[in-house]
Amino acid sequence: MVKRHDKEFLEHCHPTRWRSAVRIVGQTIGLSNPRNPVNEVFASGRIKALVEAGKLKGRGDITSMRAFEVKRSGT
Numbered sequence: 001m002v003k004r005h006d007k008e009f010l011e012h013c014h015p016t017r018w019r020s021a022v023r024i025v026g027q028t029i030g031l032s033n034p035r036n037p038v039n040e041v042f043a044s045g046r047i048k049a050l051v052e053a054g055k056l057k058g059r060g061d062i063t064s065m066r067a068f069e070v071k072r073s074g075t
Helices: 002-012 021-031 038-050
Strands: 054-060 068-072
Touching: 002 021, 002 038, 021 038, 021 068, 038 054, 038 068
Parallel strands: none
Antiparallel strands: 054 068
């Protein structure tokens, strides 16, 4: 059930351009289904998990969404 939103996070990440993780979190929250909303803590945790799983590439301070950028990995 946790991974249900991963597709949304991946869709908001660009394959070649780095984007602020806080932007991805905001887009995902803003477009989430009101019946199954996404909150900031959950979203930032999933982004970190996707980086650790190799689905996203990350750079910067992973402990701060404002200082962290992501893009889709090639896999």
